[in-house]
Amino acid sequence: MLDIVRPLTLDDVVDELLAPIDRSNCGPEVLRALRLKARDLSRQVRPQSRSSGLPPAVRAFLIESGEFTPEEFAETEERVARGELREAEHRTSLETIAASYGESEVAERLGLNLGEVRDRKRAGKLYAFDAAGVTVYPRWQFTEQTDDGLLPHLAHVLTSLIDDWDPASVQGFMTVPKDDLSYRGEWQTPIQWLLRGASPRRIDVILEGEQWR
Numbered sequence: 001m002l003d004i005v006r007p008l009t010l011d012d013v014v015d016e017l018l019a020p021i022d023r024s025n026c027g028p029e030v031l032r033a034l035r036l037k038a039r040d041l042s043r044q045v046r047p048q049s050r051s052s053g054l055p056p057a058v059r060a061f062l063i064e065s066g067e068f069t070p071e072e073f074a075e076t077e078e079r080v081a082r083g084e085l086r087e088a089e090h091r092t093s094l095e096t097i098a099a100s101y102g103e104s105e106v107a108e109r110l111g112l113n114l115g116e117v118r119d120r121k122r123a124g125k126l127y128a129f130d131a132a133g134v135t136v137y138p139r140w141q142f143t144e145q146t147d148d149g150l151l152p153h154l155a156h157v158l159t160s161l162i163d164d165w166d167p168a169s170v171q172g173f174m175t176v177p178k179d180d181l182s183y184r185g186e187w188q189t190p191i192q193w194l195l196r197g198a199s200p201r202r203i204d205v206i207l208e209g210e211q212w213r
Helices: 010-018 028-042 056-064 070-082 084-098 103-110 114-122 154-160 167-175 190-195 201-211
Strands: 100-102 129-131 134-138 178-183 186-188
Touching: 010 028, 010 084, 028 084, 028 100, 028 103, 028 129, 028 134, 084 100, 084 167, 100 103, 103 114, 103 134, 134 167, 154 201, 167 190, 178 190, 178 201, 186 190, 190 201
Parallel strands: none
Antiparallel strands: 100 134, 129 134, 178 186
């Protein structure tokens, strides 16, 4: 007797997108945001051409200039064709949401009501972003090490962030060690730097440099 293969549904695709995402510490609001975002991303999936889409003259220039070897360029085209680059972008987007709190969680952590949380967000005192219609607040800005539960100088840092950075870029900046934030010979992340009580001015300088890249 032949096995009947059930056609893939939208929920199946959503489940596949969410499978590699660590959701163990996600609250109900963030779990809902993840599912909604994954549904949005699943609708963006399109068959990819095996070509990079670049004109032959441009492809030749990139290879002849030494930017790529023929093998590296072919590998990049293969990755585009397989959708790996798009999948990596989707995974990063979902991971950034998963590393966040919902508004109710933030209110509970800070001892505020929802209106006060939203007021702080509007005033630039909390960092949040929209995830498929759900407002989420990245965890990196919260800490158990301060009386108010927030990263020292958070509002100052938020005013210095580069305007066109997406939430994943902001999270990457705040959580990756920097050579310009060295303490006792070890590179520190901006989070570690601020929790140590150091001045945010050094972070401002790094961000000013990033503006020109």
